[in-house]
Amino acid sequence: MKKFKVVVNGETFEVEIEEVGGSPATAPSTPAANAVASAPKASAPQPEAPKPAAPKPAAPKPAPTGAANEVTSPLPGTVLNISAKEGQTVNSGDVVLIIEAMKMENEIVAPEGGTIISIPVKKGDSVQAGDLLFTLG
Incomplete structure:
Protein backbone atom coordinates (compact mmCIF):
# COMPACT_ATOMS: atom_id res chain seq x y z
CA MET A 1 0.00 0.00 0.00
CA LYS A 51 9.06 16.62 -13.51
CA PRO A 52 12.62 17.81 -14.08
CA ALA A 53 13.09 21.53 -14.61
CA ALA A 54 12.41 22.38 -18.22
CA PRO A 55 15.32 23.90 -20.10
CA LYS A 56 14.97 27.53 -21.04
CA PRO A 57 13.18 27.63 -24.38
CA ALA A 58 15.14 29.21 -27.17
CA ALA A 59 13.72 31.03 -30.13
CA PRO A 60 12.40 28.61 -32.76
CA LYS A 61 14.55 27.74 -35.76
CA PRO A 62 13.84 30.06 -38.66
CA ALA A 63 12.17 28.86 -41.80
CA PRO A 64 14.10 29.99 -44.85
CA THR A 65 11.53 32.46 -46.19
CA GLY A 66 13.72 35.32 -47.33
CA ALA A 67 15.90 38.06 -45.88
CA ALA A 68 13.86 38.74 -42.71
CA ASN A 69 13.67 36.20 -39.91
CA GLU A 70 10.66 36.59 -37.60
CA VAL A 71 11.17 35.19 -34.11
CA THR A 72 7.99 34.25 -32.25
CA SER A 73 7.30 33.50 -28.62
CA PRO A 74 7.69 29.81 -27.73
CA LEU A 75 5.37 30.22 -24.70
CA PRO A 76 2.83 32.62 -23.17
CA GLY A 77 4.15 35.08 -20.60
CA THR A 78 5.13 38.68 -19.87
CA VAL A 79 8.02 40.55 -21.47
CA LEU A 80 10.30 41.18 -18.50
CA ASN A 81 13.28 42.81 -20.19
CA ILE A 82 14.46 43.75 -23.69
CA SER A 83 18.25 43.57 -24.05
CA ALA A 84 18.55 44.69 -27.69
CA LYS A 85 17.40 47.74 -29.63
CA GLU A 86 16.16 48.13 -33.19
CA GLY A 87 19.15 48.53 -35.52
CA GLN A 88 21.49 46.67 -33.15
CA THR A 89 23.66 43.87 -34.55
CA VAL A 90 23.39 40.57 -32.66
CA ASN A 91 25.19 37.25 -32.91
CA SER A 92 23.62 33.80 -32.87
CA GLY A 93 22.75 32.94 -29.26
CA ASP A 94 22.70 36.55 -27.98
CA VAL A 95 19.86 37.21 -25.52
CA VAL A 96 17.41 39.63 -27.15
CA LEU A 97 14.67 39.61 -24.52
CA ILE A 98 13.41 37.78 -21.45
CA ILE A 99 9.89 36.44 -20.99
CA GLU A 100 8.59 35.61 -17.53
CA ALA A 101 6.27 32.61 -17.47
CA MET A 102 5.13 30.87 -14.28
CA LYS A 103 7.71 32.87 -12.26
CA MET A 104 10.52 31.55 -14.47
CA GLU A 105 12.68 33.84 -16.59
CA ASN A 106 13.08 32.48 -20.14
CA GLU A 107 15.80 33.93 -22.34
CA ILE A 108 14.81 34.44 -25.97
CA VAL A 109 17.96 34.38 -28.08
CA ALA A 110 18.80 35.33 -31.64
CA PRO A 111 18.66 32.12 -33.71
CA GLU A 112 21.33 33.54 -36.05
CA GLY A 113 23.48 36.62 -36.39
CA GLY A 114 21.98 39.73 -37.95
CA THR A 115 20.49 43.14 -37.30
CA ILE A 116 17.34 43.69 -35.27
CA ILE A 117 14.85 45.17 -37.75
CA SER A 118 11.92 45.55 -35.37
CA ILE A 119 10.80 44.72 -31.85
CA PRO A 120 6.99 45.15 -31.77
CA VAL A 121 6.71 44.27 -28.05
CA LYS A 122 7.68 46.41 -25.07
CA LYS A 123 8.56 45.69 -21.45
CA GLY A 124 5.45 44.58 -19.53
CA ASP A 125 3.53 43.32 -22.59
CA SER A 126 1.70 40.00 -22.32
CA VAL A 127 2.50 37.63 -25.17
CA GLN A 128 1.02 34.33 -26.29
CA ALA A 129 2.85 31.42 -27.89
CA GLY A 130 3.37 32.30 -31.55
CA ASP A 131 3.28 36.10 -31.08
CA LEU A 132 5.98 38.02 -32.97
CA LEU A 133 8.78 39.12 -30.62
CA PHE A 134 11.37 40.54 -33.01
CA THR A 135 12.51 40.46 -36.62
CA LEU A 136 16.11 39.86 -37.69
CA GLY A 137 17.50 40.95 -41.04
Missing part, protein backbone atom coordinates in the same frame (compact mmCIF):
# COMPACT_ATOMS: atom_id res chain seq x y z
CA LYS A 2 1.43 3.40 -0.99
CA LYS A 3 0.32 6.79 0.35
CA PHE A 4 0.10 9.87 -1.88
CA LYS A 5 -1.11 13.43 -1.55
CA VAL A 6 -3.27 14.46 -4.50
CA VAL A 7 -4.46 18.00 -5.27
CA VAL A 8 -7.80 18.24 -7.10
CA ASN A 9 -9.26 21.67 -7.83
CA GLY A 10 -7.08 23.20 -5.13
CA GLU A 11 -8.09 20.68 -2.45
CA THR A 12 -5.48 18.28 -1.07
CA PHE A 13 -6.41 14.65 -0.43
CA GLU A 14 -4.32 11.94 1.19
CA VAL A 15 -4.92 8.65 -0.63
CA GLU A 16 -3.65 5.10 -0.34
CA ILE A 17 -3.17 3.10 -3.52
CA GLU A 18 -2.98 -0.65 -3.56
CA GLU A 19 -0.81 -2.58 -5.97
CA VAL A 20 -2.61 -4.99 -8.34
CA GLY A 21 -3.30 -8.35 -6.73
CA GLY A 22 -3.44 -7.05 -3.16
CA SER A 23 -6.37 -6.55 -0.80
CA PRO A 24 -8.82 -3.62 -1.23
CA ALA A 25 -7.71 -0.23 0.07
CA THR A 26 -9.78 1.98 2.32
CA ALA A 27 -10.01 5.75 2.22
CA PRO A 28 -8.45 7.63 5.13
CA SER A 29 -10.91 8.63 7.83
CA THR A 30 -10.10 12.36 7.56
CA PRO A 31 -9.13 13.82 4.17
CA ALA A 32 -6.56 16.62 4.31
CA ALA A 33 -8.92 19.43 3.22
CA ASN A 34 -12.05 18.14 5.03
CA ALA A 35 -13.46 17.12 1.66
CA VAL A 36 -14.72 13.76 0.44
CA ALA A 37 -12.61 12.00 -2.18
CA SER A 38 -14.33 9.47 -4.39
CA ALA A 39 -12.53 6.42 -5.70
CA PRO A 40 -11.79 6.40 -9.44
CA LYS A 41 -14.25 4.32 -11.48
CA ALA A 42 -12.07 3.20 -14.40
CA SER A 43 -8.57 2.57 -13.06
CA ALA A 44 -6.31 3.72 -10.28
CA PRO A 45 -4.26 6.80 -11.21
CA GLN A 46 -0.55 6.32 -11.60
CA PRO A 47 1.53 8.48 -9.26
CA GLU A 48 3.17 11.29 -11.17
CA ALA A 49 6.91 11.54 -10.73
CA PRO A 50 8.29 15.04 -10.17
Whole structure:
Protein backbone atom coordinates (compact mmCIF):
# COMPACT_ATOMS: atom_id res chain seq x y z
CA MET A 1 0.00 0.00 0.00
CA LYS A 2 1.43 3.40 -0.99
CA LYS A 3 0.32 6.79 0.35
CA PHE A 4 0.10 9.87 -1.88
CA LYS A 5 -1.11 13.43 -1.55
CA VAL A 6 -3.27 14.46 -4.50
CA VAL A 7 -4.46 18.00 -5.27
CA VAL A 8 -7.80 18.24 -7.10
CA ASN A 9 -9.26 21.67 -7.83
CA GLY A 10 -7.08 23.20 -5.13
CA GLU A 11 -8.09 20.68 -2.45
CA THR A 12 -5.48 18.28 -1.07
CA PHE A 13 -6.41 14.65 -0.43
CA GLU A 14 -4.32 11.94 1.19
CA VAL A 15 -4.92 8.65 -0.63
CA GLU A 16 -3.65 5.10 -0.34
CA ILE A 17 -3.17 3.10 -3.52
CA GLU A 18 -2.98 -0.65 -3.56
CA GLU A 19 -0.81 -2.58 -5.97
CA VAL A 20 -2.61 -4.99 -8.34
CA GLY A 21 -3.30 -8.35 -6.73
CA GLY A 22 -3.44 -7.05 -3.16
CA SER A 23 -6.37 -6.55 -0.80
CA PRO A 24 -8.82 -3.62 -1.23
CA ALA A 25 -7.71 -0.23 0.07
CA THR A 26 -9.78 1.98 2.32
CA ALA A 27 -10.01 5.75 2.22
CA PRO A 28 -8.45 7.63 5.13
CA SER A 29 -10.91 8.63 7.83
CA THR A 30 -10.10 12.36 7.56
CA PRO A 31 -9.13 13.82 4.17
CA ALA A 32 -6.56 16.62 4.31
CA ALA A 33 -8.92 19.43 3.22
CA ASN A 34 -12.05 18.14 5.03
CA ALA A 35 -13.46 17.12 1.66
CA VAL A 36 -14.72 13.76 0.44
CA ALA A 37 -12.61 12.00 -2.18
CA SER A 38 -14.33 9.47 -4.39
CA ALA A 39 -12.53 6.42 -5.70
CA PRO A 40 -11.79 6.40 -9.44
CA LYS A 41 -14.25 4.32 -11.48
CA ALA A 42 -12.07 3.20 -14.40
CA SER A 43 -8.57 2.57 -13.06
CA ALA A 44 -6.31 3.72 -10.28
CA PRO A 45 -4.26 6.80 -11.21
CA GLN A 46 -0.55 6.32 -11.60
CA PRO A 47 1.53 8.48 -9.26
CA GLU A 48 3.17 11.29 -11.17
CA ALA A 49 6.91 11.54 -10.73
CA PRO A 50 8.29 15.04 -10.17
CA LYS A 51 9.06 16.62 -13.51
CA PRO A 52 12.62 17.81 -14.08
CA ALA A 53 13.09 21.53 -14.61
CA ALA A 54 12.41 22.38 -18.22
CA PRO A 55 15.32 23.90 -20.10
CA LYS A 56 14.97 27.53 -21.04
CA PRO A 57 13.18 27.63 -24.38
CA ALA A 58 15.14 29.21 -27.17
CA ALA A 59 13.72 31.03 -30.13
CA PRO A 60 12.40 28.61 -32.76
CA LYS A 61 14.55 27.74 -35.76
CA PRO A 62 13.84 30.06 -38.66
CA ALA A 63 12.17 28.86 -41.80
CA PRO A 64 14.10 29.99 -44.85
CA THR A 65 11.53 32.46 -46.19
CA GLY A 66 13.72 35.32 -47.33
CA ALA A 67 15.90 38.06 -45.88
CA ALA A 68 13.86 38.74 -42.71
CA ASN A 69 13.67 36.20 -39.91
CA GLU A 70 10.66 36.59 -37.60
CA VAL A 71 11.17 35.19 -34.11
CA THR A 72 7.99 34.25 -32.25
CA SER A 73 7.30 33.50 -28.62
CA PRO A 74 7.69 29.81 -27.73
CA LEU A 75 5.37 30.22 -24.70
CA PRO A 76 2.83 32.62 -23.17
CA GLY A 77 4.15 35.08 -20.60
CA THR A 78 5.13 38.68 -19.87
CA VAL A 79 8.02 40.55 -21.47
CA LEU A 80 10.30 41.18 -18.50
CA ASN A 81 13.28 42.81 -20.19
CA ILE A 82 14.46 43.75 -23.69
CA SER A 83 18.25 43.57 -24.05
CA ALA A 84 18.55 44.69 -27.69
CA LYS A 85 17.40 47.74 -29.63
CA GLU A 86 16.16 48.13 -33.19
CA GLY A 87 19.15 48.53 -35.52
CA GLN A 88 21.49 46.67 -33.15
CA THR A 89 23.66 43.87 -34.55
CA VAL A 90 23.39 40.57 -32.66
CA ASN A 91 25.19 37.25 -32.91
CA SER A 92 23.62 33.80 -32.87
CA GLY A 93 22.75 32.94 -29.26
CA ASP A 94 22.70 36.55 -27.98
CA VAL A 95 19.86 37.21 -25.52
CA VAL A 96 17.41 39.63 -27.15
CA LEU A 97 14.67 39.61 -24.52
CA ILE A 98 13.41 37.78 -21.45
CA ILE A 99 9.89 36.44 -20.99
CA GLU A 100 8.59 35.61 -17.53
CA ALA A 101 6.27 32.61 -17.47
CA MET A 102 5.13 30.87 -14.28
CA LYS A 103 7.71 32.87 -12.26
CA MET A 104 10.52 31.55 -14.47
CA GLU A 105 12.68 33.84 -16.59
CA ASN A 106 13.08 32.48 -20.14
CA GLU A 107 15.80 33.93 -22.34
CA ILE A 108 14.81 34.44 -25.97
CA VAL A 109 17.96 34.38 -28.08
CA ALA A 110 18.80 35.33 -31.64
CA PRO A 111 18.66 32.12 -33.71
CA GLU A 112 21.33 33.54 -36.05
CA GLY A 113 23.48 36.62 -36.39
CA GLY A 114 21.98 39.73 -37.95
CA THR A 115 20.49 43.14 -37.30
CA ILE A 116 17.34 43.69 -35.27
CA ILE A 117 14.85 45.17 -37.75
CA SER A 118 11.92 45.55 -35.37
CA ILE A 119 10.80 44.72 -31.85
CA PRO A 120 6.99 45.15 -31.77
CA VAL A 121 6.71 44.27 -28.05
CA LYS A 122 7.68 46.41 -25.07
CA LYS A 123 8.56 45.69 -21.45
CA GLY A 124 5.45 44.58 -19.53
CA ASP A 125 3.53 43.32 -22.59
CA SER A 126 1.70 40.00 -22.32
CA VAL A 127 2.50 37.63 -25.17
CA GLN A 128 1.02 34.33 -26.29
CA ALA A 129 2.85 31.42 -27.89
CA GLY A 130 3.37 32.30 -31.55
CA ASP A 131 3.28 36.10 -31.08
CA LEU A 132 5.98 38.02 -32.97
CA LEU A 133 8.78 39.12 -30.62
CA PHE A 134 11.37 40.54 -33.01
CA THR A 135 12.51 40.46 -36.62
CA LEU A 136 16.11 39.86 -37.69
CA GLY A 137 17.50 40.95 -41.04
